[in-house]
Amino acid sequence: MQRIFWLAWRDLILEFRGRTGILSAVFFLAVMLFILAMAFGPNPQDLQKAAPGVLWVALAFAGSLLAGRAFGLEVEDGTLDDLLLTPGSREWIYFGKLLFQFALLLVVGLALLFLTAGLFYLPVQNAGWYLLVLLLGSLGYAAISTFYAGMLARLRGREVLLPLLLFPLVIPVVLAAVRFTQGLAEGVPVAELSDWLRLLLVFDIIYVTVCAMVFPYMLEG
Amino acid sequence: MQLASSNQTSRLDGLTLGILSLGVVGAGVGFFMAMTAPPDQSQGFVARIFHLHVPMAWMAYLASFAALGYSVAYLVRRKPHHDRVAAATVEVGLIFMALALLTGMLWARPTWGVYWDWEPRLTTTAILFAIYVGYVVVRGAIEDPELRAKAAAGVAILGSINVPISYMSVRWWRSLHQTQSIDLTTGKINVDAAILIPMLVNLAAFTLLFIGLVRLRSIIAAREAAREEV
Numbered sequence: 001m002q003r004i005f006w007l008a009w010r011d012l013i014l015e016f017r018g019r020t021g022i023l024s025a026v027f028f029l030a031v032m033l034f035i036l037a038m039a040f041g042p043n044p045q046d047l048q049k050a051a052p053g054v055l056w057v058a059l060a061f062a063g064s065l066l067a068g069r070a071f072g073l074e075v076e077d078g079t080l081d082d083l084l085l086t087p088g089s090r091e092w093i094y095f096g097k098l099l100f101q102f103a104l105l106l107v108v109g110l111a112l113l114f115l116t117a118g119l120f121y122l123p124v125q126n127a128g129w130y131l132l133v134l135l136l137g138s139l140g141y142a143a144i145s146t147f148y149a150g151m152l153a154r155l156r157g158r159e160v161l162l163p164l165l166l167f168p169l170v171i172p173v174v175l176a177a178v179r180f181t182q183g184l185a186e187g188v189p190v191a192e193l194s195d196w197l198r199l200l201l202v203f204d205i206i207y208v209t210v211c212a213m214v215f216p217y218m219l220e221g
Numbered sequence: 222m223q224l225a226s227s228n229q230t231s232r233l234d235g236l237t238l239g240i241l242s243l244g245v246v247g248a249g250v251g252f253f254m255a256m257t258a259p260p261d262q263s264q265g266f267v268a269r270i271f272h273l274h275v276p277m278a279w280m281a282y283l284a285s286f287a288a289l290g291y292s293v294a295y296l297v298r299r300k301p302h303h304d305r306v307a308a309a310t311v312e313v314g315l316i317f318m319a320l321a322l323l324t325g326m327l328w329a330r331p332t333w334g335v336y337w338d339w340e341p342r343l344t345t346t347a348i349l350f351a352i353y354v355g356y357v358v359v360r361g362a363i364e365d366p367e368l369r370a371k372a373a374a375g376v377a378i379l380g381s382i383n384v385p386i387s388y389m390s391v392r393w394w395r396s397l398h399q400t401q402s403i404d405l406t407t408g409k410i411n412v413d414a415a416i417l418i419p420m421l422v423n424l425a426a427f428t429l430l431f432i433g434l435v436r437l438r439s440i441i442a443a444r445e446a447a448r449e450e451v
Binding site for chain 2: 152169206217
């Protein structure tokens with residue numbers, strides 16, 4: 001159990017000391033939001049309408065950029081074999097990397113939320129619900145991106161393959177999260193939107209469980 | 222030893238040929254029956270495409286279940302045969318899925334007035350199509366056979382689980398489609414017998430074709446693997 005936290009903690013420290021990955025992701029997002037804001041026009045109503053979609057699509061792109069980080073350093077430094085050699089079951093590697101990806105996505109997601117609130121006039125009065133949907137959405141996304149990143153870690157063309165595999169699978173996450181966020185922005189009572197949260201929760205539970213079960217098979221060799 | 226066993230599975234056996242020819246004959250008979258069936262009350266002759274569209278969509282989802290089963294079987298048993306069959310089901314399923322999407326679009330244009338609509342079954346099929354394209358690409362990108370089999374199994378398992386979830390999510394998002402011809406949840410049949418029987422014949426014929434094609438494809442894959450080993 002402790003190993004999971006240590007692995008995630010080590011990766012987070014490396015990530016923040018290295019800075020290149022997370023900084024470039026955040027700046028990429030800022031530029032992307034800027035361009036999208038220009039595309040949707042200066043009219044505040046149009047921007048507000050587009051905001052939930054922009055928020056989640058941007059987060060999905062950022063997630064596919066960051067997904068390679070989960071195993072990129074391990075492969076570069078040749079430490080993946082050391083990880084695999086540690087005794088015991090291998091699910092903990094998945095959970096550790098998942099925690100790392102999840103934390104990274106949350107940080108980026110928060111930055112993104114502030115940016116969309118500013119640039120797209122997304123109303124964020126009930127911030128608690130926004131945080132909840134950000135948590136559930138990022139977890140679902142991270143569950144799949146971590147799995148595929150580990151699976152493709154040693155493959156040469158993984159930068160192209162990863163989004164190709166990732167995006168079709170996370171459509172339910174993006175769809176549910178966008179709808180929920182849109183409802184919040186339009187002031188729909190949360191009770192009417194709770195189906196979307198439930199869908200996200202079910203998705204998270206199913207995929208975290210299945211990925212953790214299948215992941216150990218993917219790493220050998 | 223390894224060679225001998227792979228030779229056994231790579232033989233083109235009578236059963237495969239029998240299933241394939243029965244499927245081809247059945248598809249011909251089904252086509253004739255579909256063309257002589259009475260026209261639909263509201264849609265007229267246009268509705269006859271349904272005799273092709275429904276079996277094709279059915280095949281696509283049968284392929285998704287079969288791919289899930291064989292992929293799990295591969296991860297548990299580690300027999301290359303299971304991996305080859307899983308790959309074959311996905312490849313054949315991909316073709317049927319493309320045909321189902323295409324016939325669906327051709328049908329949608331005269332009845333709904335548009336080629337594409339964001340309807341749950343349509344959208345889910347399109348998503349599944351994208352997932353299986355990813356499956357084929359991943360298989361092409363990995364050279365080591367064991368690693369390739371494992372990665373492909375992972376993609377297939379995750380992808381097949383996604384079907385009910387994306388179906389539900391799109392269904393809540395938006396809806397408009399013909400009512401299902403056979404409601405699987407209640408067992409109620411919404412089609413007249415004159416149309417139902419040709420459709421069932423087509424369904425059986427396409428199922429035979431599917432099994433035959435999958436067997437044929439895995440035999441070819443087994444031969445390829447045997448050649449690489451030599």
